[in-house]
Amino acid sequence: MKNYTSFTVLLFCLFFSNIGFAQSVANYSIVFESFWETPAEDPVNGISTIALPSNAHWSPLAIATHKTVNSILEMGVVASAGIELIAEEGNNSTFQNEVTANPDADKFEIGSGLNAAQGTITKNIQVSSNYPFVSLASMIAPSPDWFIAVNSENLRSGNNTVNNGWKASFTLDVYPYDAGTEDGNTYSGSNSASNPIGVITSLSNQPPFDGVNSNMSHRIGTVTFNYIDSTLSLDDIDVLENISIYPNPTQGKITLSNIKNIELKSAKIYNILGRLVKDIPIEKGLSKLEVDLSHLNKGVYLLSLKSAHKSSTKKLVIN
Structure with a gap:
């Protein structure tokens, strides 16, 4: 005995x-849908007041999960080297290194790019309750330093009786941003570096993204978080x-x-x-x-x- x-x-x-x-883990699919077009071509969603370049495209979607707000990406401040490289070149390597070295971060994921102005990028991710925030970015290409972003979206709902505390599927409007690192107001990838370096600012209602109604912030696309399943x-x-x-x-x-x-x-x-x-x-x-x-x-x-x-x-x- x-x-x-x-x-x-x-x-x-x-x-x-x-x-x-133990911690709760949820699976989501992230779907970025681009509406990037001129009002002449798309009277409902058109946002660009100048013609899109023939090689208009989106860089691979960079996604990070993390523990606290603004630990990966923050608006209104100087862009990190990783965000600068995404915004200027669509290159995710430096941003990936930043996420990997950040003790507040958990995972780094890369979604496919988009070889057209309009279309969708889909990426499945797994998020833990210890790192429930998601931030993502993709370059508006070609451009001086323009990109779209979602900053610190919390996927926890606070209601543990539904989906084990995870948010049901939902959609966010996304808007263009200027990284503040390169001059230029047209769709060109070759521009002088900003001097002094600026901060990340919104390009909503700013050339060339005035859209069909300059009195309102016009989205360039949406990001949908589709809840798939979760553990307790x-x-x-x-x-x-x-x-x-x-x-x-x-x-x-x-x-x-x-x-x-x-x-x-x-x-x-x-x-x-x-x-x-x-x-x-x-x-x-x-x-x-x-x-x-x-x-x-x-x-x-x-x-x-x-x-x-x-x-x-x-x-x-x-x-």
Whole structure:
């Protein structure tokens, strides 16, 4: 029995050490749709007051996930070297190095580019609850230093009862920005460096992006975050941990309570050698479940509880 007890304790230590680092993870698809066109060609969404260049295109979409607001990208300040290189050349390499070296960042992802003025770029990403903010950028190409961006969009909703706390699918309007690093107001990639260097500013209602109505900010496209799926967070795991088992130790009968609002899929009892000794039938809507274990020998057992996405193991002693 001494060896069995030590083995059981080891199992529990390993289990709880693993869930202690658990966090919710969500999968999204990010879809950037460009409306970049002149009002003459697109009376509804047209934004450019001058003709688009024959080689109009978008650079590969640079995406970063991070922990806090403005830690990757910030408007109204001098652009980082990485953002400057994206805005001027559509090159993501320096920005990737910045994200990788930033302790506040988690992941760097690259979506495909777009070899036309209009179209879509789609990229699937995975976001953790510890790093729920998403920032992204793509160059308006060719141009002096113009780009679109989404800065520090938080994908957590604050409502853990829906999508495990992640936002449902939603769409943001996106607008053109000037990185403040290169002069020029036409679609040209060869321009003098700004002196002094400026800050990132909006180009909405500024040439050549005056659009069909200069009295309103006219979007150049949209970014849609499509929620796909997610895992439960540590808080959700704790819901399983809140299930009460009594008496424990038991003489042969136990009661599982606090189960009414839990999507409990299974409850199984294993001996310390890992053999299944009792599969407990689950009926939805019960506030408690009474189980007869009088046929089992005295000793230490493991009660395995599983919800739709997670599992929990509890120690059970029969005297």
